[in-house]
Amino acid sequence: xxxxxxxxxxxxxxxxxxxxxxxxxxxxxxxxxxxxxxxxxxxxxxxxxxxxxxxxxxxxxxxxxxxxxxxxxxxxxxxxxxxxxxxxxxxxxxxxxxxxxxxxxxxxxxxxxxxxxxxxxxxxxxxxxxxxxxxxxxxxxxxxxxxxxxxxxxxxxxxxxxxxxxxxxxxxxxxxxxxxxxxxxxxxxxxxxxxxxxxxxxxxxxxxxxxxxxxxxxxxxxxxxxxxxxxxxxxxxxxxxxxxxxxxxxxxxxxxxxxxxxxxxxxxxxxxxxxxxxxxxxxxxxxxxxxxxxxxxxxxxxxxxxxxxxxxxxxxxxxxxxxxxxxxxxxxxxxxxxxxxxxxxxxxxxxxxxxxxxxxxxxxxxxxxxxxxxxxxxxxxxxxxxxxxxxxxxxxxxxxxxxxxxxxxxxxxxxxxxxxxxxxxxxxxxxxxxxxxxxxxxxxxxxxxxxxxxxxxxxxxxxxxxxxxxxxxxxxxxxxxxxxxxxxxxxxxxxxxxxxxxxxxxxxxxxxxxxxxxxxxxxxxxxxxxxxxxxxxxxxxxxxxxxxxxxxxxxxxxxxxxxxxxxxxxxxxxxxxxxxxxxxxxxxxxxxxxxxxxxxxxxxxxxxxxxxxxxxxxxxxxxxxxxxxxxxxxxxxxxxxxxxxxxxxxxxxxxxxxxxxxxxxxxxxxxxxxxxxxxxxxxxxxxxxxxxxxxxxxxxxxxxxxxxxxxxxxxxxxxxxxxxxxxxxxxxxxxxxxxxxxxxxxxx
Amino acid sequence: xxxxxxxxxxxxxxxxxxxxxxxxxxxxxxxxxxxxxxxxxxxxxxxxxxxxxxxxxxxxxxxxxxxxxxxxxxxxxxxxxxxxxxxxxxxxxxxxxxxxxxxxxxxxxxxxxxxxxxxxxxxxxxxxxxxxxxxxxxxxxxxxxxxxxxxxxxxxx
Numbered sequence: 001x002x003x004x005x006x007x008x009x010x011x012x013x014x015x016x017x018x019x020x021x022x023x024x025x026x027x028x029x030x031x032x033x034x035x036x037x038x039x040x041x042x043x044x045x046x047x048x049x050x051x052x053x054x055x056x057x058x059x060x061x062x063x064x065x066x067x068x069x070x071x072x073x074x075x076x077x078x079x080x081x082x083x084x085x086x087x088x089x090x091x092x093x094x095x096x097x098x099x100x101x102x103x104x105x106x107x108x109x110x111x112x113x114x115x116x117x118x119x120x121x122x123x124x125x126x127x128x129x130x131x132x133x134x135x136x137x138x139x140x141x142x143x144x145x146x147x148x149x150x151x152x153x154x155x156x157x158x159x160x161x162x163x164x165x166x167x168x169x170x171x172x173x174x175x176x177x178x179x180x181x182x183x184x185x186x187x188x189x190x191x192x193x194x195x196x197x198x199x200x201x202x203x204x205x206x207x208x209x210x211x212x213x214x215x216x217x218x219x220x221x222x223x224x225x226x227x228x229x230x231x232x233x234x235x236x237x238x239x240x241x242x243x244x245x246x247x248x249x250x251x252x253x254x255x256x257x258x259x260x261x262x263x264x265x266x267x268x269x270x271x272x273x274x275x276x277x278x279x280x281x282x283x284x285x286x287x288x289x290x291x292x293x294x295x296x297x298x299x300x301x302x303x304x305x306x307x308x309x310x311x312x313x314x315x316x317x318x319x320x321x322x323x324x325x326x327x328x329x330x331x332x333x334x335x336x337x338x339x340x341x342x343x344x345x346x347x348x349x350x351x352x353x354x355x356x357x358x359x360x361x362x363x364x365x366x367x368x369x370x371x372x373x374x375x376x377x378x379x380x381x382x383x384x385x386x387x388x389x390x391x392x393x394x395x396x397x398x399x400x401x402x403x404x405x406x407x408x409x410x411x412x413x414x415x416x417x418x419x420x421x422x423x424x425x426x427x428x429x430x431x432x433x434x435x436x437x438x439x440x441x442x443x444x445x446x447x448x449x450x451x452x453x454x455x456x457x458x459x460x461x462x463x464x465x466x467x468x469x470x471x472x473x474x475x476x477x478x479x480x481x482x483x484x485x486x487x488x489x490x491x492x493x494x495x496x497x498x499x500x501x502x503x504x505x506x507x508x509x510x511x512x513x514x515x516x517x518x519x520x521x522x523x524x525x526x527x528x529x530x531x532x533x534x535x536x537x538x539x540x541x542x543x544x545x546x547x548x549x550x551x552x553x554x555x556x557x558x559x560x561x562x563x564x565x566x567x568x569x570x571x572x573x574x575x576x577x578x579x580x581x582x583x584x585x586x587x588x589x590x591x592x593x594x595x596x597x598x599x600x601x602x603x604x605x606x607x608x609x610x611x612x613x614x615x616x617x618x619x620x621x622x623x624x625x626x627x628x629x630x631x632x633x634x635x636x637x638x639x640x641x642x643x644x645x646x647x648x649x650x651x652x653x654x655x656x657x658x659x660x661x662x663x664x665x666x667x668x669x670x671x672x673x674x675x676x677x678x679x680x681x682x683x684x685x686x687x688x689x690x691x692x693x694x695x696x697x698x699x700x701x702x703x704x705x706x707x708x709x710x711x712x713x714x715x716x717x718x719x720x721x722x723x724x725x726x727x728x729x730x731x732x733x734x735x736x737x738x739x740x741x742x743x744x745x746x747x748x
Numbered sequence: 749x750x751x752x753x754x755x756x757x758x759x760x761x762x763x764x765x766x767x768x769x770x771x772x773x774x775x776x777x778x779x780x781x782x783x784x785x786x787x788x789x790x791x792x793x794x795x796x797x798x799x800x801x802x803x804x805x806x807x808x809x810x811x812x813x814x815x816x817x818x819x820x821x822x823x824x825x826x827x828x829x830x831x832x833x834x835x836x837x838x839x840x841x842x843x844x845x846x847x848x849x850x851x852x853x854x855x856x857x858x859x860x861x862x863x864x865x866x867x868x869x870x871x872x873x874x875x876x877x878x879x880x881x882x883x884x885x886x887x888x889x890x891x892x893x894x895x896x897x898x899x900x901x902x903x904x905x
Contacts, residue, residue: 256883265888270784284776293781303777313784314810425772454772462775465784 033067033218035177065094065173067181071201071215073100076108078165079156080413082440082447083658084714085651086161087248092647093166096240097174097233099198100214107248109437156413156443159615159712162647167710175230177221184220185212235645235707242704244650249439261411261438264398264468270299272459272469273318275327276307276479278678281537282329284308292321301325302462309459315470334537334677339485342536342674343383346487346508349532358506358530362518365526370502374493378565381490382554383739386672387483387543388687393441394476397456400466401426406433407466408457411440413448421450425457444662445542449481474682481541482672484509488517488554498566500559500577503527507554508534509547513615516547519555521584521613522577537677544662545715548614552719553667553726553740556610560727561736570609570727571597578611583642583705587611587618590640590701595622604628605635606732610720616711617643619656623696623724627732632742634664634696634725642703643711652713653700659717660698665690667722668742801897808898811891815884821902830881836860837900852878862896869895 064076075091087107095105178198185203186193189210197204204211235242252258277284287308289301297317302309308327312318350358355368371377398409399422406426412418412435419435426433440447456469471479486508493502503524507517510531517529543549563573571592578584588611601607604627611620624636639656646652669688673680681687726737729747737745812821818830825832831844841858842849856876858864869892872881886892 268784287777289779293779298781299784300781301779302775305773305776427772458772458774461772462778 033177033180033222035065035173035180065098065177067177067214067218067221069215069218071101071213072104072106073098073201073214074106074108075170079161080109080411080415080437080440080443081249082156082411082413082443084161084655085247085249085648086156088245089162089647089651089713090166090170091248092240092243092245093162094170094174096238097171097230098178099200099239100174101201102240102245104201159617159714159716161712163616163644163710163712166647171232172230175232176227179227179230180221180224181214181217183224184217188217188220235704241647242645243648245648247651253439259438260393260441261398261409262393262396262441262468262470263438264409264436266398266400266407266409266466266468269398269400269466269468270311270313270463271315271318272309272311272456272467273315273322274307274309274455274459274469274471275322275325275475277327277329278478279329279332279334279537279676280479280539281334282332284327285330286328288326289324291324295321295324297321300463302459303327304455304458304462307455309455309469311459311463311467315468319472332537332677337537337677338675339385339673342485343487345534346485349508349534350487350489350506353506353530353532355504358532359510361510361514361529361531362520363528365502367502367504367526367528370526371491371493371504374502375496376494376498376565378492378494378558378561379490380558380561380738382488382557384486384550384553385670385740386485386538386674387549387666387670388477388480388672388681389442389444389446389483389541389543390477390684390687390689391440391442391444391446394473395446395452395471396469397452398466398468399426399453399456399460401428401457401461402464404428404432406457406460407436408433408453409436409438410453410456411438411443411447412450412453413440413443413445414450417448418450418453421453422457425454426461444544445546446480449541451481473684477672477681477683477687478679480672480679481539483543483546483549484511484536484538484540486550486554488550490554490558492558492562492565494562494566498568500524500562500566500573501526503529505554505558506530506532507551508532509540511540512542512546513548516551516614517555521581522559522574523579523581524577538674544659545614545718548612548715548719549663549666549722552610552612552614553722556612556720556723557726557736557738560608560610560723560730564730569598570731574609574611584611584613584618586705587640587642587703588620590703591620591622591638594638594640594699594701595624595636597622604732606728606730608724608727608729608731610723610727612716612719612723614712614716614719615714616709617641617713617716618705618711619716619720621660621720621724623721623728625725625728625732627729627747630748632668632725632729632747633694634668634728637696637698637721637724639698639700639717640703641700641716642705643713643716644709645704645707646702647710649702652702655713656700656717657698659715660721661690661695663718663721664694664696664725667725667740668694671741671744804894804897805901807891808894808896808901811886811895812898814886815895818881818884821899830884833899833902835903837862837865837896850876850878850880852876853880862900865896865899866892 066074068074073095075094077087077090079086079090081087091105091107095102181203182193182196182198185196189205191205191208195205195207197206201214202211203214203217249258283305284303284307287303292298292301292310295317297313298310298321299313300311308322308325310318310322312321400407406422406428408418408422410418415435415437419433420430422435423430423433456467459469460467488505488507491504492500495501505517508531559574560570563570566573574588575585578588592609595607597607605624606627607622607624609620609622619639619641622638623634626633626635637660641656643652722740726742730736733747818828819833820826820828821833823834827844827847831847837860839860841856841860842854853876868875869886871885872879886895
């Protein structure tokens with residue numbers, strides 16, 4: 001193990017380093033050069049502090065690149081693959097900056113095991129002796145916060161991976177590695193580094209005709225001083241970024257060798273089926289397991305207080321025995337609630353807030369005056385239901401707690417967090433837990449929660465042998481952490497020319513992102529947006545695009561209603577609102593143009609447009625619906641998206657398409673209802689998914705509008721689809737959908 | 749609860765925070781019916797499983813789910829993607845009438861003893877390079893033993 005050379009201390013920066021990122025390098029077995037970019041979790045801002053316990057203070061956020069002796073470049077990815085193509089996109093960013101030969105790039109997911117980063121190379125990162133690259137200067141506290149969220153806790157979500165980890169760390173690690181390789185070659189060849197070029201994992205000195213693979217200089221490179229500010233490429237130099245490189249994870253998903261959390265296999269493993277109290281928050285007061293204990297394969301029956309578990313030789317045996325158990329539950333405040341009662345609560349809270357109550361989110365101008373003076377006034381109320389995530393792989397986790405150690409196998413959006421949850425549940429220190437992450441069969445936010453990890457660990461602790469806990473689809477549907485239902489009320493005013501001059505919105509709940517209800521891109525002189533909190537016994541969780549999933553529908557429906565009141569076309573009306581924002585306008589115009597906006601459609605067909613910037617990306621969609629049948633048929637969706645710069649056009653397009661599958665499923669059918677406090681849906685017959693024959697053709701246009709500020713890909717395709725469809729239904733039928741899902745409405 | 753989530757919404761730890769003080773309560777009630785590996789209690793429902801041989805066969809029948817997509821085991825049932833396996837143990841490979849075997853299997857000269865079956869099911873392509881049985885391998889040796897016991901129990905009559 002050779003030590004990396006360290007740059008001289010920069011006293012001016014001392015003391016602040018915990019907020020900063022570092023580049024470090026060294027050599028590990030089997031690899032000649034390892035370069036990493038790391039940010040130590042300090043305490044960047046107060047908001048983070050509750051997340052950072054002492055035991056976790058040494059965790060590193062890391063993005064690594066290894067060069068092996070056989071000239072293979074390995075990108076170590078601190079994010080999890082849940083079908084979004086993150087491995088490939090991030091590796092592209094690193095490989096491009098490094099001038100690596102893409103065919104010789106390998107990908108490895110960073111383990112949640114901190115030993116990986118606590119070896120001596122990682123220790124070098126902790127030494128506060130490296131100058132910080134300018135891009136890491138925490139000018140925006142949010143920047144480091146994003147990094148910490150996205151990488152330090154290895155969190156995958158919020159459409160962060162490419163725009164935060166990729167932009168700030170993967171590219172830097174690649175560029176730093178390249179500069180160190182060049183420096184090593186320059187010193188051996190005795191030529192100025194500036195005369196050396198790199199391409200396809202080769203180091204080239206054209207003047208002397210010398211050319212050698214990276215591997216030749218990898219050892220020497222590890223001895224080079226660390227570049228403090230590696231130079232990143234300008235877009236005209238990109239070779240791998242911007243290319244539709246084939247997805248790394250696809251072959252094994254096609255041939256079936258990919259291992260998902262549910263595929264975990266541990267010698268001696270038994271199976272658990274679980275059922276929690278139907279009313280969330282209730283406890284299990286008693287169980288009658290008379291039949292269950294006589295059933296084949298049954299090993300244990302556990303009343304865990306908040307849920308019942310049966311452990312058996314096989315999963316089916318466990319589930320059958322569980323089904324035979326008669327359990328009694330405690331009474332809770334949520335018992336009497338049904339969906340109407342919940343929406344009545346929302347209405348009461350909104351009524352109480354009135355015209356000026358609630359929490360102000362954003363305000364400009366004088367809405368009261370503008371509305372009073374408006375020539376045309378429009379008021380509307382919209383509702384969206386609770387939604388389940390319905391990941392195709394149901395919630396599951398395998399755990400083994402024995403001899404003061406715990407092993408956990410699962411697919412989780414935040415592996416380090418899952419590991420901490422398992423440690424707490426096992427009553428063991430973080431270090432004694434090994435977390436084995438696998439592919440996620442759908443995440444959508446659901447797998448950022450650790451409830452399944454905690455349950456499995458508790459069961460395994462009670463049994464002493466390894467247990468794979470699998471939730472039935474019924475359990476998965478009834479015990480989700482739901483996308484909140486919400487009500488949103490609007491009052492809008494038009495002046496005599498039909499210009500939108502006043503926007504007054506009040507809605508229930510605010511979860512994340514905070515800007516979801518706001519519309520800074522629309523030019524409306526007077527606006528105010530407020531929220532009210534309403535207590536709820538259901539557990540809420542982030543759901544693909546989080547609050548944008550509700551507010552995209554609310555805002556873009558109401559904009560359409562205002563357009564109609566102004567006697568204007570929805571596209572033209574939005575153009576006026578976006579005047580002065582050329583980047584936004586270009587996205588809107590592109591979608592409209594693709595769709596042939598304005599051209600004639602057959603009878604009972606309609607076109608609807610919606611525009612929602614979210615997670616740093618700007619997306620417009622035009623949907624076409626055919627209302628001639630008994631239920632709406634979405635025939636075509638045109639998408640224009642500007643995420644700043646598209647790293648992998650194929651992957652980004654797939655994200656737009658999959659967001660439409662997911663968002664259209666919700667818009668047309670998605671609804672979790674309650675009766676007596678318990679969720680009524682149980683499986684795909686009553687919580688249906690979009691079928692292949694219902695999938696519209698999707699056409700996607702990508703726009704690279706700002707290569708310095710990247711937006712996300714996983715979520716921004718979702719928010720516009722519901723309003724684009726309901727606006728299209730209005731265009732076709734004159735019927736305005738103010739409550740989702742569409743299936744609630746009769747079009748006969 | 750809403751408040752908590754609100755403050756740290758996109759941060760991955762919010763569930764922990766929202767889960768309350770003690771995430772790890774042990775069982776309120778723990779009924780241990782049997783230790784793993786121990787023979788099942790002979791109850792009416794578990795009677796079949798109380799005989800170790802029939803328990804193994806029962807396990808094998810369950811594990812045959814790996815195979816049943818392609819193989820029938822009922823006498824006279826048509827071949828599927830793979831040949832009908834009724835009475836396969838002790839038979840020469842490639843002997844089921846009307847099934848289009850691969851040349852590799854036909855030329856293998858194997859007689860399906862328990863040991864031959866074991867190595868075949870463990871990795872068909874390694875045992876008979878060129879076989880058209882491309883799925884269904886079982887890595888777990890105990891599970892293979894069970895499947896073979898099950899196949900042995902199904903004889904042609």
